[in-house]
Amino acid sequence: MSDQNQFTLTVNGAKATVTCQAGMRLSEVLREELHLTGTKIGCNAGDCGACTVLVDGEPVCSCLMTLAKADGCHIETVESLANGL
Numbered sequence: 024m025s026d027q028n029q030f031t032l033t034v035n036g037a038k039a040t041v042t043c044q045a046g047m048r049l050s051e052v053l054r055e056e057l058h059l060t061g062t063k064i065g066c067n068a069g070d071c072g073a074c075t076v077l078v079d080g081e082p083v084c085s086c087l088m089t090l091a092k093a094d095g096c097h098i099e100t101v102e103s104l105a106n107g108l
């Protein structure tokens with residue numbers, strides 16, 4: 024039996040559905056599943072801030088947030104700042 028589930032996020036204004044393990048880090052989902060590599064991974068421990076994204080308008084270290092916690096949230100990555108350039 025698979026331990027993966029389906030999760031839906033709104034990322035930079037677009038709905039994104041991913042099928043992953045619930046405990047996967049949001050930073051990994053953004054980079055590996057959604058190919059948004061502007062979100063960097065440094066310490067992977069909540070210390071450096073390289074992975075910061077906005078979750079429902081609040082800055083969050085995405086390396087500390089699980090996919091399950093992010094389910095249904097609005098995520099903004101640094102790529103959102105490039106719109107219109």
Ligand code: FES
Binds near residue numbers: 075
């Ligand atoms: S990678 Fe350093 S705070 Fe997340």
